[in-house]
Amino acid sequence: MATSNEPLDEIQWRHPNYAQSLGGLHSNNILFYFAESPFFDRTSNNAVLFTQATFNENMKFILSTREQFEGRLKQMSGLEFIVAQEPAESGPGMGTGVWVIHKQTRRKREPEDEIIVHAAYYVIGENVYMAPTLADILSFRMVTISSALSKCFAAADNARTWSPALGHIYKTAPSTTNNRAQALESKGATPMPEAQGNKAAPESKKTIQSAVDSRLAEHSFMIHMQYGGDYMDENPITGKPGEFHLTSTGRKDKLQTLTLPNLDTSFKTSTITQPDKKDTKGDKTPKTPTGMPSKQRRKKSKAGATPTSA
Incomplete structure (x- = not known):
């Protein structure tokens, strides 16, 4: 028996003793067997008609066959239970054993009655289910x-x-070889115990390398998020304050060609540097830097000479 909180479409109902007392389930008693299940509504026309026929001797013939019982139900309006499908016979005296019963409301209309189906139930053997x-x-x-x-x-x-190298990839399932094929392999191809023990080494190295790659990728991404907006010149500036220049443009060499050459401040022999020499001459003016035009010397006039008049 189902509990009040359990859904009706999740329960199975059966009453073997009652089915045995009816002499087995057949067309004339299938509705009476269904009336004992929790799916049956006691306020339906079936219950009203069954009660009247039980206590009225003039109506007992209605309970004899299903055709007469359903014929009287079709003359009434309201809620009713009626057999929608009978078991289909697959051979002489053989059937599927499945009965389909509809819960429906009949309303008298012309020319045909209006029928609204609310639910469907099916009976398999002695078991009753709700569809x-x-x-x-x-x-x-x-x-x-x-x-x-x-x-x-x-x-x-x-x-x-x-x-970082491959991006997102999926691990492939290890290939499994047939046990029979492994048994047929030659002994020479069978790995030694040392080789079997060393199989875990490459896998561990791959795991470590994968962890290192993931850590480096995480660090690179962190640096990108922190300094992603900063940019570096293709030709960095080198040197010290006052002598900054670009490394690969040759600017320093061009600046050096434009500068003046160094002055030659060396003197020829003088009385200060060489006091022992007697034939000393007067100081000479230093040489002008190369590339600069020299000043023209003015000619000195002799003493006592006067310019001639034109």
């Missing part, structure tokens, strides 16, 4: 799909790895 609605089926399917997708995304995220 789920289309909305319940779609809701269940959507929940199943969303649950499977959530697990799929988690598995895909675990299989994903990242490296």
Whole structure:
């Protein structure tokens, strides 16, 4: 028996003793067997008609066959339970054993009655079930799909790895060889225990390298976020204050060609530097720097000479 809080479309009802007392389920007693289930509505026309026929001798013939019982229900208006589909026979005396019962409301109209189906139930053997609605089926399917997708995304995220060289990649599943093929391999191809023990070394190195690459990538990204707006000249400035120049433009060489050459401040022999020499001459003017025009010397006139008049 189902509890009051349990949904009707999630329960299974059966009453073997009552089915045995009816002499087995067949067309004339399937509605009476269904009336004992929790799916049945006690306010329906079926319950009213069954009560009247039980206590009225003139109406007992209605309970003898299903055709007479349903014929009287079709003359009434209101809520009713009626057999919608009978078991289909696949052979002589054989059937599927599935009965379909509809819960519906009948309204008398001309020329045909208006019927509104509220629910469907099916009886398989002695078990009675309630058919789920289309909305319940779609809701269940959507929940199943969303649950499977959530697990799929988690598995895909675990299989994903990242490296600065390759970016986002997915780990490939290790190839599994057939046990029979492994048994047929030659002994010469069988690795030694030392080789088997060293298989974990490359994997550990790959793991360490991947961790190092990830750390370097994280550090590079941090530097980019901190100094991403700063730019460096292609030709850095070198030198010291007062002598700054670009490293690769040759500006310093051009400036050196424009500067004046060094002056020659050396003197020829003098009385100060060479006092022992007697034939000393007067001081001579220093040489002018190369490239500069020399001053013309003025001629001295002799003493006592007067300029001639024109």
